[in-house]
Amino acid sequence: MSLMVEDLKVVLQKKVILNGISLDIREGEFISLLGASGCGKTTLLKSIAGLLEIQQGDIRIQNASVAGIPPEKRGTVIVFQDLRLFPHMTVEQNIAFPMELQKVPKDVRKKTVKKLLEEVQLTGFENRKIKEISGGRCRELHWQGLLLQIRECCS
Amino acid sequence: MKNKRKSIFISITQFVLLAAILVPAVTLLLWIFTERWTWPDLAPQVFSKRAIFEIAGRKKELLQILWSSILISTVVAVLSAVIGIMTARAILLYRFPGKQVVYFFTILPFMVPATVFAMGIQITFIKMGLNNRITGVIIAHLICSLPYAIRLIMDGTAAVGSRLEEQARVLGASPFKAFYKTSLPMLMPVILSAVSMSYIVSFSQYFLTLMIGGGNVKTFTILMVPYLQSGNRNIACIYSTLFLGVTLLVFGVFEWAAGRFMKHGGGEFYTSE
Numbered sequence: 419m420s421l422m423v424e425d426l427k428v429v430l431q432k433k434v435i436l437n438g439i440s441l442d443i444r445e446g447e448f449i450s451l452l453g454a455s456g457c458g459k460t461t462l463l464k465s466i467a468g469l470l471e472i473q474q475g476d477i478r479i480q481n482a483s484v485a486g487i488p489p490e491k492r493g494t495v496i497v498f499q500d501l502r503l504f505p506h507m508t509v510e511q512n513i514a515f516p517m518e519l520q521k522v523p524k525d526v527r528k529k530t531v532k533k534l535l536e537e538v539q540l541t542g543f544e545n546r547k548i549k550e551i552s553g554g555r556c557r558e559l560h561w562q563g564l565l566l567q568i569r570e571c572c573s
Numbered sequence: 574m575k576n577k578r579k580s581i582f583i584s585i586t587q588f589v590l591l592a593a594i595l596v597p598a599v600t601l602l603l604w605i606f607t608e609r610w611t612w613p614d615l616a617p618q619v620f621s622k623r624a625i626f627e628i629a630g631r632k633k634e635l636l637q638i639l640w641s642s643i644l645i646s647t648v649v650a651v652l653s654a655v656i657g658i659m660t661a662r663a664i665l666l667y668r669f670p671g672k673q674v675v676y677f678f679t680i681l682p683f684m685v686p687a688t689v690f691a692m693g694i695q696i697t698f699i700k701m702g703l704n705n706r707i708t709g710v711i712i713a714h715l716i717c718s719l720p721y722a723i724r725l726i727m728d729g730t731a732a733v734g735s736r737l738e739e740q741a742r743v744l745g746a747s748p749f750k751a752f753y754k755t756s757l758p759m760l761m762p763v764i765l766s767a768v769s770m771s772y773i774v775s776f777s778q779y780f781l782t783l784m785i786g787g788g789n790v791k792t793f794t795i796l797m798v799p800y801l802q803s804g805n806r807n808i809a810c811i812y813s814t815l816f817l818g819v820t821l822l823v824f825g826v827f828e829w830a831a832g833r834f835m836k837h838g839g840g841e842f843y844t845s846e
């Protein structure tokens with residue numbers, strides 16, 4: 419996967435949040451973006467994922483522009499800092515959510531969830547509700563669900 | 574000591590509230606069978622089943638009107654919720670010109686007196702050919718119920734926000750699927766309130782139904798109100814009891830339907846941080 423951002427401009431509620439942002443990430447690279455709180459990291463990620471409209475510039479994934487492609491078809495995933503697990507679902511349903519969307523058969527989903535939970539030593543937590551799990555463990559769960567999505571996209 | 578006093582206060586409040594509901598309800602039931610009940614006796618002197626027989630004789634007509642009333646009000650309630658959800662989302666989650674005006678329009682029906690509104694809308698509906706028709710009655714009821722529905726659902730939508738939908742989108746859900754799978758179950762409790770509120774606004778509407786329905790559209794309230802006004806207590810009490818019972822029943826069905834949607838407890842607007 420490669421990602422290119424060219425001269426990006428994002429305006430939210432008449433305020434220019436991002437302006438002239440360019441960035442080039444090549445296959446296999448692992449990039450950290452650092453910056454003070456409120457400098458626009460989340461805004462950049464949301465723009466790349468297609469959750470925000472961009473005012474100007476271009477975003478290219480695998481060298482193809484993603485302009486006009488909705489978030490669900492971009493294959494980009496965000497782990498939000500405010501932990502957006504689905505509180506009305508169980509642990510299992512949370513992790514299996516992307517698989518459910520891709521119409522993965524139920525038994526395969528169950529098996530995969532079991533394996534992923536084993537990896538973070540959370541076996542037996544399948545039917546717990548999210549609010550019964552501690553914060554640190556929530557983050558682990560979150561990663562599992564998202565990792566799965568990334569795996570699906572790369573395969 | 575303080576705790577005990579507090580619990581006494583709570584039980585007294587509970588008792589008063591319960592009595593405020595039960596005493597009228599029991600009186601209502603008693604009056605169905607009461608032939609004579611004069612002051613200062615605490616209990617009726619003469620009972621009879623006259624009113625029950627009278628109503629039973631018109632059972633078929635009554636059931637039909639009751640059924641069509643429930644249908645009209647349920648359609649109004651469901652439409653209110655659907656339009657309410659769409660309006661709340663438009664106002665809270667999207668940006669478009671004239672948003673403030675739309676927001677103001679949502680509370681406008683609160684400000685206009687019902688009778689004034691009924692006169693105005695009747696003339697409009699006659700011009701549009703909607704008078705004396707069920708469609709017209711449903712639209713008129715909708716105008717009355719929508720402010721409640723929109724306001725209730727707006728509060729819920731503001732609390733739920735678009736956080737979970739964004740997460741669902743990046744995990745591969747279409748816009749509708751994201752809403753249906755995340756925000757909708759979370760919103761279910763407020764949607765249930767909006768549906769119930771809209772139902773009761775529609776079900777108890779008298780003047781407006783009379784004006785727009787023009788006697789063609791008969792609802793249970795249209796049937797009931799003349800008896801309440803004429804002072805025929807027995808019949809009026811039977812109608813009132815039916816009104817209460819049917820409303821409770823319908824609310825029960827709404828609650829059941831909503832419960833199926835939020836098996837793992839919706840309405841927890843904020844996730845654990």
Ligand SMILES: Nc1ncnc2c1ncn2[C@@H]1O[C@H](COP(=O)(O)OP(=O)(O)O)[C@@H](O)[C@H]1O
Nearest residue numbers: 430431435453454455456457458459460461462
């Ligand atoms: N929906 C929004 N509307 C208006 N301003 C926003 C919105 N979201 C974020 N901002 C503003 O954009 C700036 C960058 O926010 P954000 O990308 O969340 O920063 P970071 O993630 O780097 O802490 C902040 O000043 C914030 O107030």
Ligand SMILES: [Mg+2]
Nearest residue numbers: 459460461499
């Ligand atoms: Mg941020």
